[in-house]
Amino acid sequence: MPTPERTKIMGVLNVTPDSFSDGGRYFDHEAAIAHGFELLRSGADIIDVGGESTRPGSVRVDEAEELRRVVPVIRELAAAGAVISVDTMRSKVAEASLNVGAHIINDVSAGLSDPTMLAVASATGAPVVLMHWRGYLDRASASFYYDDVVAEVIAELKMRIDEALTVGVEPDNIILDPGLGFSKNAEHNWQILGALDEFANLDHRLLVAASRKRFISTLLSPKDPKFAEESAKDQATAAISALSARAGAWAVRVHEPTTSAIAATVINAVNSHSPAA
Numbered sequence: 001m002p003t004p005e006r007t008k009i010m011g012v013l014n015v016t017p018d019s020f021s022d023g024g025r026y027f028d029h030e031a032a033i034a035h036g037f038e039l040l041r042s043g044a045d046i047i048d049v050g051g052e053s054t055r056p057g058s059v060r061v062d063e064a065e066e067l068r069r070v071v072p073v074i075r076e077l078a079a080a081g082a083v084i085s086v087d088t089m090r091s092k093v094a095e096a097s098l099n100v101g102a103h104i105i106n107d108v109s110a111g112l113s114d115p116t117m118l119a120v121a122s123a124t125g126a127p128v129v130l131m132h133w134r135g136y137l138d139r140a141s142a143s144f145y146y147d148d149v150v151a152e153v154i155a156e157l158k159m160r161i162d163e164a165l166t167v168g169v170e171p172d173n174i175i176l177d178p179g180l181g182f183s184k185n186a187e188h189n190w191q192i193l194g195a196l197d198e199f200a201n202l203d204h205r206l207l208v209a210a211s212r213k214r215f216i217s218t219l220l221s222p223k224d225p226k227f228a229e230e231s232a233k234d235q236a237t238a239a240i241s242a243l244s245a246r247a248g249a250w251a252v253r254v255h256e257p258t259t260s261a262i263a264a265t266v267i268n269a270v271n272s273h274s275p276a277a
């Protein structure tokens with residue numbers, strides 16, 4: 001369902017010591033809150049606050065630690081008027097975050113990890129991101145086999161949509177995310193990005209999160225991805241944000257909002273002057 005207005009920018013705020021792209025920079029609450037305000041100043045419409053790294057091989061933190069990391073940060077940013085999504089697979093963390101002012105649940109397991117998550121989304125009326133991740137139980141696995149990654153991801157997301165609707169989540173509160181890099185290799189990711197219109201036409205809002213991911217680093221620095229410059233990764237991310245906006249994505253999830261906000265603004269001008277507009 002292509003969004004009529006400009007694609008929103010969701011700024012990434014990982015309050016973790018080990019996220020793959022910015023692990024440790026904002027682990028301290030003061031630094032996290034300061035970075036949240038910096039993201040807003042740089043063009044973010046939403047701040048996505050996460051307390052648990054999801055990178056391959058990462059070890060889960062316990063619920064108490066995840067709560068300790070995110071709740072104070074969300075409370076402070078929400079009190080200042082920021083629109084917040086909480087990036088968590090735990091319903092208790094989602095509930096606590098909504099109680100201190102978060103607006104959106106961002107569940108990278110699409111409700112599979114915690115059986116009460118979708119019921120919390122239904123009961124609270126909070127929009128919920130359902131992200132596709134076959135390997136949510138087995139983080140060590142780098143990727144899975146797909147015959148047709150686009151068709152299979154869509155089919156599996158549709159199963160999550162059905163379950164969400166069954167427990168009472170409003171259709172308008174369902175946001176879909178193909179889960180770039182989650183149990184998917186670079187080839188899978190590029191195929192998904194080449195078919196974003198199929199995702200955008202699933203009658204639910206679409207979130208695209210490619211920012212600084214390994215498949216971008218590998219494209220920019222094939223010999224050794226770790227030599228890809230952060231600014232180059234952000235420019236590549238902005239190109240994907242433009243592609244996402246053109247397909248009608250509701251939002252893009254990025255570490256550096258400015259370039260993607262500019263890309264979304266340009267594409268919004270194109271979309272609003274297109275015959276279909």
Ligand SMILES: Nc1nc2ncc(COP(=O)(O)O)nc2c(=O)[nH]1
Nearest residue numbers: 019020021106129131177179180209
């Ligand atoms: N909805 C959604 N949430 C996510 N949270 C974390 C990460 C991992 O990367 P990070 O280090 O950028 O947080 N990727 C996603 C994603 O692709 N989609």
